[in-house]
Amino acid sequence: MGEIKTVVDRSNDLTINTATGKITIDDIINAARGYLSKSPTSRVLWNFLQADGSEISSDEFQRLQRVVSGLPAASMKRKIAVVVSREVGYGLSRVSQACAQIPGVQAEYHIVYSLDEAMAWLKEGEERKRTSSDSQG
Numbered sequence: 001m002g003e004i005k006t007v008v009d010r011s012n013d014l015t016i017n018t019a020t021g022k023i024t025i026d027d028i029i030n031a032a033r034g035y036l037s038k039s040p041t042s043r044v045l046w047n048f049l050q051a052d053g054s055e056i057s058s059d060e061f062q063r064l065q066r067v068v069s070g071l072p073a074a075s076m077k078r079k080i081a082v083v084v085s086r087e088v089g090y091g092l093s094r095v096s097q098a099c100a101q102i103p104g105v106q107a108e109y110h111i112v113y114s115l116d117e118a119m120a121w122l123k124e125g126e127e128r129k130r131t132s133s134d135s136q137g
Contacts, residue, residue, distance in 0.1 A: 002051055004031040008041060014122065015041045019051035025060035028053075029067050036073040043122045044080045047115065048093075077106045081118035084111065 002021030009016065015035045019027070035044070068074050082093045093111040110121045 002027055004028065006031055006035050008035065010041070012043075013041045014043045014045065016045045016047065018047040019053075021050075022052045022055070023048075025056050025064055028056075029064055032064070032068050033071065036068070036071045040073045040076060040078070042076070042078045044078060045115075045118055045122060046080065046082045047118075049083055049085045049115070075106055078108075079122055080107045080109050081122050082109065082111045083115055083118045084113065 002019060002023035004017050004019045004023065004027050007016045007018075008014075017031050017035070019031075035041075084093050093109075110118065112118050112121070
């Protein structure tokens, strides 16, 4: 049995979901509902490096996207980085990315094998925002 722990870092506008063990689509849905139900951040990291989602089907990912698109916070623009360790995980993440094109979900996805690469992508544009706001003040 798997689990997903969620940590919200408001100072960096970042939610980190870390999955371990054999996870199901319901585990992912519950985690997504949890962080999207209360003042969600604009950047989200899903860490699946220690998780096994090999039994999750593409139909289940479509169900995930339907559930998420029905949440009020789904219309908020966000960046979502997904980190996976195995080819099967990468394939399922790509299915999820394709399903995310459902109307109402305003997310840009990036699927990688490295936490460092995921964090770098999530932080892209951050320096420009700081520089821009510093020069305005």
